[in-house]
Amino acid sequence: MKAIAISTLILASSLTMAADYSIDPAHSAVTFKIGHLGVSTTVGRFNKFEGEFSFPDDAKSGKASLTVKTSSIDTNHEARDKHLRSPDFLNVKQFPTLSFNSTKFDGKTLTGDLTLHGVTKPVSFDVKKVGEGKDPWGGYRAGFEASTTIQRSDFGITYFIPGVTDATKIEVFVEGIRK
Template sequence: MKIMTISALALVSSMTMAADYKIDPAHSAVIFKIGHLGVSTTVGRFNEFEGTFSYPEGSHSGSASLTVKADSVDTNHEARDKHLRSPDFLDVKQFPSLTFKSTKFDGSTLTGDLTLHGVTKAVSFDVKKVGEGKDPWGGYRAGFEAKTTIQRSDFGVTYFIPGVTDTTEIEVNVEGIRQ
């Protein structure tokens, strides 16, 4: 009976130490980089997204989820953005969002399921904690940078390869507000 009590206390204690954060989109970014014609790199971002993350204080475990509105793609070129929204690339009418849901976090690698263009694949992000602390408004914030590289063809997006590279770098910078 005593062992069960200690185990129950340990479970409750570890649950209370977990911190849940809502991503602050005003201080976060979802960015991609892709090669163009072998002569340059095009950088783009998604302007609309939401998500959450949690991690127990002093631990390397945690979780994250992110939903990105596909038609918010922005490469600072209106005609290209329109083409990226078309069936040639993101096909935003058929696939209005991109999602990521983690399955494992070991402190430096976040692994999970990325759904892009209706295809779900496991991907791993290299993660770096930027920092955490109290904000001037009485809240508490934490920030992370996460990077990965995917092959867009793995997700059924094959238009104009190799003119536009198959390899796509993704960077997610998040600042979350503890809930």
Template sequence: MKIITLLSLGLASTIAVAADYKVDPAHSAVTFEVGHLGVSTTPGRFNEMEGNYSYSDDGKTGEVSFVIQSASIDTNHEARDKHLRSPDFLNVKQFPTLTFKSTSFDGEKLVGDLTLHGVTKTVTFDVEKIGEGTDPWGGYRSGFEASTEINRSDFGITYFIPGVSDKTDITVYVEGIRQ
């Protein structure tokens, strides 16, 4: 009996158990930066996102699924945001969401399918775990930052290139609550 218990414990310690998290939208954001006229960088963000993620105890495997409301784009300029929602850019009536679904994660690189403007492409994010721990309300949270660079033209958004750069830097700040 003791041998079986010890073998079971040894086997259990080699299996990486995944923890599931729901994105806390109040403490998460998707931001972007694009060049403007070759003289400045314009930042923006999407204010509405939801999703889930999981990762193994050893942090070397995991899954991510996010949905972002494209109409929630916010660049701190109402007229520009209205234009960005139009068919010239995001066409939010036809494409109300942006989605990301991972295909692999190795602890540092997150690879998956980004669907933007109705086009799906594989993108790779560099990921950094910020931390994890118990919150004051008895829950357990973890947080990550992930960044990538895309060309918006790859997703069929070509309006006013090069006045607004093709290259778009994306950073995701996510905090999740363990379920």
């Protein structure tokens, strides 16, 4: 009887155990969309980032962290990218990274602290699990998409509002490799 109880406890704990993943930057992206002059949307991305996440089998809790190198901003226009790196926008010399560290995940919404331009604010991302499974190299992968909209002025970035909108949509596409 004692062996059955111990086996049940081990099984129950394994069902709620979190799996840890490292973000695979080759199969992931951190992007943003922002309005320009009320006539178009500028799309950009950050090319250098790292992070990790975990989620238990019940998919109703977990955690995530992401660190982005701000100088890796890329909008496919060199002069604009140089201006976005300047003190008018990201000020990459003073603030070389932006980061997100989760505080709560309920299976659909990931809430945490976003630090951008030296300011930390709570942010919630809508999250969709894309899938998970074995890869051809003997590993295991999981993928998610997440999106949120922030007001850049909340983080002290106010240059040229409203010509460049205050609202900035952030989208994160991650594929993680189980550690």
